[in-house]
Amino acid sequence: MLLARLKAGGPAIAKQGILVAFIVFMITFSLMSDRFLSADNIMSVFRQSAIIGVMALGVTIVVIGGNLDLSVGSMLSFATVLVVDLHDKIGPELAIPVMVLATLCLGAINGFLIGILRLNSLIVTLGMLSAIQGLVLIYSGGQNVDIVDQTGTWFAIFGRGAMFGIATPIIIFLGLALVFHVIMTTMPFGRRVHAVGGNPTASIFSGIPRSRVVFMTYLISALCVAIAAIILGSRVMGSQNNVGLGYELQVLAAVILGGTSLLGGSGSILRTVLGVLMLAFIQNGLILMGQPYYTQWLVTWVVIIVAVWLDVAAKRGRLFSPIA
Amino acid sequence: GTLALASAATADTVRIGITQNNVGIDSYQTTYERAFIEAAEANPNVDVIVLDAGGDVARQISQMQDLIQQNVDAIIIWPTDGQALVPAVRNAHREGIPVIVTNSNIAEAGMEFIAAFSGPNNIQQGIYSAEMMCEALDGEGQIVQITGMPGYTTAIERQQGFDDRLAELCPGVTQLDIQPGDWNRERAQRTMETFLTRFDQIDGVYSGDDNMGVGALNAAIAAGRAEGMVFIGATNFAVGYDAMARGEYWGSVYQSPVDDARAALQTALDVLAGEDVPKLNYFDTPKITQENMHEFDRPVF
Amino acid sequence: MAYFYQNPLLRWLMRNPIWGFVLIIFIFFSLSADHFFSERNLMNIVVQTSTIGLIALGMTLVMINGNIDLSVGATLALAAAFAVDVQSWAAFSTWGNWQILPAVCLALLVGILMGAINGFIVWKTGVDAFIVTLGAMLGIRGLVFVYTGEQSFYAMNFAYSDFSFMTIGPFPVLAVIFGIAVLAVHWLLSRTVHGRNTYAVGGNREAAVNAGIRVGPHMMINFMLIGFLAALSGVLLSTQMGAATPNLGRDYELWVITAVVLGGTKLTGGKGDIIGTLGGVLAIGILRNGMNLMQVPAFYVYVILGSILIAVLFLDKRFNRTADGGLRL
Amino acid sequence: MNVNREPALRLQGIVKTFPGVRALDGVDFEVMPGEVHALLGENGAGKSTLMKVLAGMYQPDEGQIIIAGQKVRMTTPIEAKAQGVILIHQELSLVPEMSAAENIYLGELPRKSLGRVDWKTLEARSNAILKRLRCNFRAEVTVANLSIANQQMVEIARALTVDARVVIFDEPTASLTDAEKVVLFDIINDLKAQGVGIVYISHRMDEIFTLSDRITVLRDGGYRGTLNTADTNEDEVTRLMIGRSLDLSRDEAAREFGKTMLDVRNLTCPGLFENVSFSVRAGEVVGFYGLVGAGRTEIAETLFGLRKPTSGEILVDGETVEIGSPRAAIAMGISLVPENRKEQGLVLQMNCRDNMTLPQVQDLTAGPFLSQGAELAIFDQYRDRLAIKTPSWRQSAGVLSGGNQQKIVIGKWLSMQPRVLIVDEPTRGIDVGSKSEIHQLLRELAAQGYAVIVISSEMPEVLRVSDRIVAMYHGRIMREFSIDEVTEDSLVQAISGITSDTAA
Ligand SMILES: Nc1ncnc2c1ncn2[C@@H]1O[C@H](COP(=O)(O)OP(=O)(O)OP(=O)(O)O)[C@@H](O)[C@H]1O
Ligand SMILES: Nc1ncnc2c1ncn2[C@@H]1O[C@H](COP(=O)(O)OP(=O)(O)OP(=O)(O)O)[C@@H](O)[C@H]1O
Ligand SMILES: [Mg+2]
């Protein structure tokens, strides 16, 4: 059926491979657990996905620009440790800007090495992943940091508060997604990122400042990490040195699930949101069903491949690759 | 500094190499490392080489080789994995270098090759937690468990001690589910949130350490269901201690990394001095609850 | 300066800056770390390097092919688990030391199978290998946990772990196996039709398709090779441990890719060789070993490794200006 | 020709659709053994698609392929090759990092035992083929180091590796010099004499009329008929192709030139070009003519801020300027239509409209947002003006036919309203209809006061559009001709490095 649709060019929905996978998946899970689609649970999953989600928004832009960012995990550790540690030392109103600035500096280093020196982004951000993790450990002396007065600080609103009955992390995540979506689809900067990711040489020939655009994508990614760190620090009211360990891969998985091409030049913020939610719902759904944690990994394996496959198949108009 | 120290080594200075599991993954290990170095510096006759395996078994094996290569007098190892280090330990044993295992023990097969073990008894800690849970719930109730990073010895042993003892001591307490929190507070918080959605009635939560326990507590407070819920952890962290002081956290197991580190060094020195050291040197890790917490210092980590 | 370009050794080093780097750190550690320059330590380095080195050989093939494999760490763990567990199966209980043989064979087969699955999916679905193997990295790790039930396995038979301490002449057997593998893959890549097609497929996939190379099966074979090499690495690692743990090999994919890229293989495919890869893994091995011997504090090791990685990349870029024809792009 | 013989290959009623495009609509086509059959059509008419169907790269939706009387299904290039059908691609299909020999035998490297490559045989055979093609390089060189023309020869060499039944040349001469063309035509005649059927696709009428026996014309994916070359003429073919006759004359309206817009003095980039001086006035078209590799592209790149000259001066509108980047060049009113549309001109996966507005995207805004209206207005204007064939502005530029892609790039730079417009090989791969339109357009632009530089390797092109011609050889300007004084002979001499005194 689907195959026939795909062949015929199909209605618009069949072209949204990820969306189809997402809907099928949500229906399956809701049949298997009656709690799954409850308002509480949906809110809870949205809230939980905000941290990964906010980071994924930034990484989506980096990837559309034709690069990768694997340093977001340890950068998150860095930012969270910093903001939590400074919270008690200089107060949240100073801690936040200081942390944001410091994180942007790390983003600027990435941007300089990749955008201006044109070094390979996979390896540079891998190196940064390691180096930043070391920096965090040196800064904190390997100790965890905690906010002592957890109830009396306004810092709590970012992770624990709510506005109009909706948890703040959700508002931040979805709000930011909307802003980025608008930037990427309707503003010159978004167009330039797409162009640079799609064909850097042609972009230069069109007078686009490639270095500056790439540099900016890394600054945006770092900014997203800083925002995620505020949510995280406020939600947990403390931080381990390696809170962000392995987050880079979850973030990347979400971006990929959203159908953003790793080759650069195409991708969509809103579909990244879908990818983030899908991963979060998998984790949540399987625990709701009482499955052991590793089934989550197995299911994620299958879902990633099937979803991206559907997406790729819809784009090329046939299910199997024509390669012999 | 290495060169100077090494050349200053005289006949009565001993060189001890330590390879740690994963410094920096949590404050416990960091504090341990610092305490160990302080203790060694306090003793003019000890020269230490401190290495970290970063949680990677293979790297720890290479570090064992590197230490054997340097011909140290004794090796202290905090195994990343109890079983996988057996041949490496055996190798050191063959080379005539005594091995002292610290914090979490080596597998049964390796016992004959080590000089001594020094550290807490993780299974016993699980047992303590089960006993506290039983007591707090009066033998009746439904609980969930949040474990450490899957596949690591400490996580496995604590869970094992807890599960076995709980089943034996109070069959009236049922475990609804067990999921990992990866030693990560945010992750534990997420896991707990899902538990709260899934189960209408949760009477108690056992977490593999207090860091995760506080994450679970945060989730319960946010859901407005913390009242009357029993939180029990292990490895008393400062956050756990504070939560206990506020009356939100029921109990934990007190384990001092400083004691741990000092005990390991002392055991190694005793072995080198030729004293008769018992194979298993557990240092005490008592239960800590809201009632007796004033007897303990607030943990530094 | 003219001399600089005429001397063949220097010219070779300019094209393979990683070997220059290996030379520099080798001299540096020999001078500054006490126990570094000794036959035994050098053998240690080779043995320590062989774990990621074996996988890196396979990764070189896959990356020249224009693909990547992120699932090698998990495959390694799965193979190690099989290698150790199968020995204790009742069916082989009467085989004595020979029980190791079916275990190792099965483990290697499992590795090949995992590679085949990845390769088949890449071939048939046309989904990027990065994505396919990112999924597999999670999935195969899941299989490891299903299979082991979270526990570590250990070999009852010490003959298994004794193997890793054996030597052939002055050389540890693990180093010898690694050496043979290096030569074999180098031969495969530079001398055989399959090897040349590997470059063709990575250099211009469309051209390869047009020329009638069966690109799908070809890529699948390379995925099976890396699966085999990852499994072999897992087996050898498990002999060093006499055990297998479910978390074995985490993050290895990143180190392997790093080593291969440092060795000059292009992430986009079509370019690279085994000599460079060998330099890449040795660089990482020597750095690790040297810093251990010099007792660099753990926190600083992260920073140093990360910075060096970027620095080498930078130097490589300086020396091997890419062919943008001098355009300011 | 013997009409009773079996065709070497026959296509019947081939239909092929892509999303939104019916690329082939019931096309019939046949090649006889020993025949050169030319395939003609506008850009996007479906020529390449038809040949890809033939070579097993695309599956037709309907229709059949008949080889030697047998109906065959060819699902892969391998099967096509096995049937003796060889396609020399329009876009180079080489592996740049490998040697010429390996590229020639790609997919069928000679083997020894153990799957080893038989290097000796490989190199001996490829060198023999290259010799036959009169190439002056060895088979061991890496393809990336060869000029585009030589790469094209490597591509052509592939046709000689097997006993072919049918060889398809898809625009093989786009980047060949005249001398190389002669060699190619010899080879084609050789093959023909051996009874091989040849399909020849080109936009160059002169080639088609020298080479072919029959001509088949496609239009908008439909079959328009087959003519015997001997019985027809350019005009008839053109009319079949584009539905009208072409006016190929030069517009001779008298021209007033304005002030000097661009003045280049002693510009030098060592190794590329030296001491280059010329000027272009408003309203003037200056043609740069020379052999491939003469350094014309490099001058254009320098003027566009992509290269840093070591010495010399550039004056734009009377002021000395430093051009540090394409951005700076654009700001000064310079536009460059680059030589390589796929790599330098287009973001292939981006849609046509966005590609066209890319250089001015920052200015097409309403508040902080892009103005859809302004963008579409530009696109519509230049689509109509250049007759760009695309189903909608949403189409990715990558799936357009080569000619239409080129028009998008030209449109992109015209829409910048430049003072100085540089076009580098503007009609490479473009059909005769569009070509004449582009020529007219360049003239019109000049008439509107633009200063235009046209770089071209086709003599008729420079002769038709230029007011002045600069002849280059080996990075130097040999001579400048005004259009009134130029003759074909003097031009040929100038670009071959023969100065007037040595010639005399
Ligand atoms: N893969 C594809 N997907 C969608 N449309 C395509 C694809 N390939 C070709 N087309 C469309 O099919 C039509 C025929 O294209 P084709 O490349 O065969 O033209 P052509 O006659 O070779 O033109 P040119 O002379 O410019 O090379 C064009 O409209 C083109 O846009
Ligand atoms: N024989 C050759 N060997 C190697 N590289 C070459 C050769 N000929 C040209 N090139 C390079 O190939 C690139 C493309 O050059 P091209 O031949 O188009 O030069 P050009 O002078 O711009 O030619 P045109 O006159 O066609 O514009 C240039 O960078 C040139 O240096
Ligand atoms: Mg074509």
Ligand SMILES: [Mg+2]
């Ligand atoms: Mg040119």
